[in-house]
Amino acid sequence: MEEKLEDYALNKSLQSKTGNIKVGLVGCGSMGQEIAILISKSGIDLCFVEVDEERVEAAFKGIKEQIDKIISHWGMTTSDKRAILSRIKGTTDYKKLKDCSVVIEAINSRKWVPNQPVRREVFKQVEEVVSDDCVLISNASTIVISDLAIGLKRPSRAIGVHFISPVLRTRIIEINRCRNTTEETILFVKRFVKMLGKETINVFGSPGNISTRLIVPMINEACGLLMEGVSTVEQIDKTMKLGYGMQRGPFTMADHIGLDKLTKWMEGLYNEYGDIKYKSSPLIRRMVRAGMLGKKSGEGFYLYKDGVKIEKTGSIFSLGQNLHIK
Numbered sequence: 001m002e003e004k005l006e007d008y009a010l011n012k013s014l015q016s017k018t019g020n021i022k023v024g025l026v027g028c029g030s031m032g033q034e035i036a037i038l039i040s041k042s043g044i045d046l047c048f049v050e051v052d053e054e055r056v057e058a059a060f061k062g063i064k065e066q067i068d069k070i071i072s073h074w075g076m077t078t079s080d081k082r083a084i085l086s087r088i089k090g091t092t093d094y095k096k097l098k099d100c101s102v103v104i105e106a107i108n109s110r111k112w113v114p115n116q117p118v119r120r121e122v123f124k125q126v127e128e129v130v131s132d133d134c135v136l137i138s139n140a141s142t143i144v145i146s147d148l149a150i151g152l153k154r155p156s157r158a159i160g161v162h163f164i165s166p167v168l169r170t171r172i173i174e175i176n177r178c179r180n181t182t183e184e185t186i187l188f189v190k191r192f193v194k195m196l197g198k199e200t201i202n203v204f205g206s207p208g209n210i211s212t213r214l215i216v217p218m219i220n221e222a223c224g225l226l227m228e229g230v231s232t233v234e235q236i237d238k239t240m241k242l243g244y245g246m247q248r249g250p251f252t253m254a255d256h257i258g259l260d261k262l263t264k265w266m267e268g269l270y271n272e273y274g275d276i277k278y279k280s281s282p283l284i285r286r287m288v289r290a291g292m293l294g295k296k297s298g299e300g301f302y303l304y305k306d307g308v309k310i311e312k313t314g315s316i317f318s319l320g321q322n323l324h325i326k
Contacts, residue, residue: 022047024100024130026122027107028059028090030296031139033066034167035106040087041080041168042196047089047096056090063088070168098129102192104161105148106139109264116143123148123158135185135192137161141212142268144205146178155180159189162209165256174210176203207272212265215253216278219262222250223281226316233301233320234311251301252309255294259287287319 023039025032025048032048036059039046050056067084070076089096097103103126109118123136130136136158138148149158160176173193177186193200203209208216222236231239237249254262262284269278287293287300294300295309301320303310312320 021045021102022100024049024097024103024126024134026094026097026103026105026126028055028062029106029108030062031108031163031165031167032106033059033062034165035104035139035163036063036088037066037084038163038167038196040084043087044195045087045089047091047100049091049094049097052092056092059090060085060088075168094125095129097126098131100130100134102135102137102189103130104137104139106163116140116147119143120148120151124151127152127154135159135188137189139163142208142265142272144178144207144272145176146180146205149178149180156182157185159185160203160209161189161193162203162211164211171199172201173198174201174203176205176209178205208265208269213269215257216262216266216269219250219254219284220266220277220279220281222254223283226251227281227283229316254284255300255302255304255309257294258296259284259293259300263288283316283319290319292319 021044023044023046025036025039025046028036028048028050036046036048048056048059050059064081064085067076067081071078071081105119105122105126107119107122109116119138119140123138126134126136132154134157136149136152138145138158138160139162140148140160141162143160145158145160146155149155152158155178158178159181160174160178162174162176164170164172164174173196175186175189175193190200201210206213225231225236226233230236233251237251240246240249248256257265263280266278266280266284269275270280291297292299295304298304301312303312314320314322
């Protein structure tokens with residue numbers, strides 16, 4: 001018998017719905033676009049909120065481009081694309097989220113800020129328009145969900161759900177509860193994750209979840225090896241890929257994440273734990289200041305041309321660039 005998400009709703013008011021579950025998404029940047037594609041691909045209607053119409057149009061453009069890349073790699077058809085886009089709506093009005101069963105906060109803040117006031121404000125605005133049954137989710141990876149839930153009238157419905165990029169291919173989603181999160185909310189989210197075809201990883205109130213806390217020190221240590229002259233970017237990546245079966249080496253992973261985003265993760269974890277292993281490498285900070293943010297900017301630890309990764313041969317002292325300094 002086919003499962004329906006409403007079978008696992010928080011109470012009978014959701015169970016009485018006709019089966020047309022709707023998901024809200026606040027923030028539709030690159031990560032939000034990946035999340036939107038995953039949800040709509042699973043046959044679920046989604047409405048995202050952006051700050052202005054220009055951002056709404058940019059989000060749809062990004063979604064279409066991401067789907068086209070998947071199609072080019074034989075992972076989807078043009079018919080799938082039409083079906084996915086038909087389930088996605090964009091708006092600047094929070095009131096359009098009023099009939100959502102779950103709302104996901106996925107805003108792209110430019111800088112890590114203690115207590116996350118912008119995200120907390122998003123949660124408050126969402127709570128004003130949704131029903132008491134609606135589950136509120138944050139995709140932020142390095143915050144304590146309790147910090148966002150503290151201003152809510154019903155903090156028991158708040159939970160952290162970390163989608164890991166590439167969202168369509170990654171098999172897991174981390175669920176991070178806060179101390180107020182009810183078992184009912186957790187059960188609902190686990191069933192939601194199952195409907196998306198993913199496996200649940202349980203996390204108990206730890207900022208950084210499991211994935212980010214392990215990735216950050218590894219990338220920092222890789223930078224240390226590089227600055228010491230132990231080996232090259234390509235050889236360090238190759239060691240972790242071929243030696244330990246990783247999909248990406250630490251430098252390729254850093255470029256894929258985005259060095260600016262990675263720096264925010266590091267700032268958040270270092271602020272929370274005060275451990276030097278989370279403090280961002282000087283090399284990463286220099287690269288961010290130089291605009292070398294990774295794949296999205298065309299240059300990071302590697303060069304990227306037409307989607308192809310190219311090894312850099314310049315000195316580490318010039319951030320891998322072949323500069324002729326007199």
